[in-house]
Amino acid sequence: MIRKFIRRVFKRGEPSPHAVETVGPDQHGIRPEQVSSAARRTCEGLQQAGHQAYVVGGAVRDLIAGIVPKDYDVATDATPDQVRRIFRRSRIIGRRFQIVHVMFGAETIEVSTFRAAHDEDTLKDEHGRVLRDNVWGNMEEDAARRDFTVNALYYDPASGQVFDYHHGVRDLQRKTLRMIGDPRARYREDPVRMLRAVRLAAKLDLRLDPVVQAPIREMAELIENVPAARLFDEMLKLLFSGHAVECVRRLREDGLHHGLLPLLDVILEQPLGEKFVMLALADTDQRVRAGKRTSPGFLFATLLWHEVLANWEARKKRDELPVPALHAAMDEVIDTQGEKLAITRRIAGDIKDIWLLQPRFEKRAGRAPFRLIEQQRFRAAWDFLHLRAASGEAPQELADWWLAFQEADNAGREALLQPDTASPKKRRRRRSNSKNAAEPANAVPPAPTFDE
Numbered sequence: 001m002i003r004k005f006i007r008r009v010f011k012r013g014e015p016s017p018h019a020v021e022t023v024g025p026d027q028h029g030i031r032p033e034q035v036s037s038a039a040r041r042t043c044e045g046l047q048q049a050g051h052q053a054y055v056v057g058g059a060v061r062d063l064i065a066g067i068v069p070k071d072y073d074v075a076t077d078a079t080p081d082q083v084r085r086i087f088r089r090s091r092i093i094g095r096r097f098q099i100v101h102v103m104f105g106a107e108t109i110e111v112s113t114f115r116a117a118h119d120e121d122t123l124k125d126e127h128g129r130v131l132r133d134n135v136w137g138n139m140e141e142d143a144a145r146r147d148f149t150v151n152a153l154y155y156d157p158a159s160g161q162v163f164d165y166h167h168g169v170r171d172l173q174r175k176t177l178r179m180i181g182d183p184r185a186r187y188r189e190d191p192v193r194m195l196r197a198v199r200l201a202a203k204l205d206l207r208l209d210p211v212v213q214a215p216i217r218e219m220a221e222l223i224e225n226v227p228a229a230r231l232f233d234e235m236l237k238l239l240f241s242g243h244a245v246e247c248v249r250r251l252r253e254d255g256l257h258h259g260l261l262p263l264l265d266v267i268l269e270q271p272l273g274e275k276f277v278m279l280a281l282a283d284t285d286q287r288v289r290a291g292k293r294t295s296p297g298f299l300f301a302t303l304l305w306h307e308v309l310a311n312w313e314a315r316k317k318r319d320e321l322p323v324p325a326l327h328a329a330m331d332e333v334i335d336t337q338g339e340k341l342a343i344t345r346r347i348a349g350d351i352k353d354i355w356l357l358q359p360r361f362e363k364r365a366g367r368a369p370f371r372l373i374e375q376q377r378f379r380a381a382w383d384f385l386h387l388r389a390a391s392g393e394a395p396q397e398l399a400d401w402w403l404a405f406q407e408a409d410n411a412g413r414e415a416l417l418q419p420d421t422a423s424p425k426k427r428r429r430r431r432s433n434s435k436n437a438a439e440p441a442n443a444v445p446p447a448p449t450f451d452e
Contacts, residue, residue: 020140023162023169030063032157038104039072040157042087042111047158049086051078052114052139054154060162061150064172065204074102074111075142075154083111114142140165147186147193148200149178177206184215191222192234198254199238202246216254228342235341239299242288244281273306276391283387297350298380300343302387307333308355322359330355350377357381358388361402365420369413373406382406 025031032040039055046053053076059069076083080092080100089103090111100111116137137145139154143165146152150172154163162169166180177200179186179193187193194216201208223231238247280302287294311329316322330352337343343351358381360372372378382402388394405416 021164021167021169023164025160028064028155028162028169029066030060030155030160030162032160034063035059035155035157036069036072036107036109038102038107038109039074041104042074042102042109043157045086046074046076046078046083046111049078049082051076051082053078054139054156054163056112056154057146057151060153060155061168061172061204063155064153064162064169067203072109074109075114075139076111077114077136077138078111079113079136080111083113114139115145116141117144139163144180146180147190147196149180150200150204150206152180171206172204175204175206176209177201177204177212178209179212183212184219187215187219187222191219191226192230194220194223194254195234195238195251198250199241199243199247202243202250203241213254220254224340228338228340232341232343236296239281239284240288240294240296242285244285245278248278248281270306272391272393276306276387276393277303279387279390295350295380297347298354298384300337300347301351301354301384304333304337304351305355305384326356326359350380353377354381354384358385361385361394361398364401364405364416364418366417369405369417378406 035055036059039059043053043055053074055072056075057073059072062069078086080098083100083102084090084092087100087102090100092098092100097112099113102109102111114137116135143152143154146166149166149168151168152164152166153168155161156163166178171178177197179197197208197212197216200206226234238244241247280299284294284299308326308329311332312326315325315329320328334343334348334351338348353375354377357372357375357377360368361381363369363372375381382399385394385402386399389396389399401416405413408416
């Protein structure tokens, strides 16, 4: 600890390798009213208590790029305990990176303390991934710790200025994504940065700097060392960025889709599979950009559907009963996926509900359609059927029939029902009460029926 303190004292006396550039409102274009009031109040509260505080990272980047930020982060020289004392409605979270959540109504601002540069005392695993990192530093050190130059931007709501240590504003204007420091070392520290590079480039329409892109394919296997829960969160950000189609295209180019979604590369090599997945991603992008609700369960159901189909068909060929075979196929695919992505139990339940309803769309006679339309996941399942029809996997006539059925009144639904062509069930012969009645010696009990 003493050695680290002495090293940091002397380091602070060294000249900065990157002189900070102060960018005014006329250059960055951020208007105060565009910034969340909760973020402004968080900075104001910290500054009034004598601390430095800035809106930082993705929110500043998006505002300069003309995109409305989804959330706001604040960076400060106050420690988590100091932040906690300033804001009554706040809590400290995290172990690897200790941060504070400050709550203003329904909005939560994530406040992090400036962090120092990594050194030989930083706790890492055998692959170089940082395991614990709660050593505080100054603003310059914190900027050097950021991953990409466009994320190392600090906006002061009080003065309206942006502090730029690594020419991030210039890179945004030049449509280039550059890494701060050596990309190979930064990917080893946190392999998720490879996914983040793809997502940011797609979202902001940036060109990956060749130095940033070159190591990705050969270092992609480091993704296997990322905890499943963290990888799942990053995949959700990527798939619901509003640019999922472009992200998947770039993932395939850099070889990052292997292992993230097991066997997805196989699906994307099949004409029907690729068309189905791309239609689903395009539909999700459209909904995100329109501000409509989206469902992780629905999207993951589309990404993994063709693996379930292949598994299900293989089981039926082994003479397994259709419904139990479908259940077994679903469990196997979800379990395989769970080794890489920590899909929550709730989302896994949504996925299975959508899959299980697909065979039931085949039944359009009797009371089965009325029972199906009452199911909680019916609308999501029909949207899924609609995508199957659009990709050529299911008959378009089937999807159209169910659309008409759900929009019709009771009389209209009765008129739409198809004739029940199933063979009538044989009535079971009643056993006679007569003592003299005897059953044939070769009589066997009726075979059980199975309703698919």
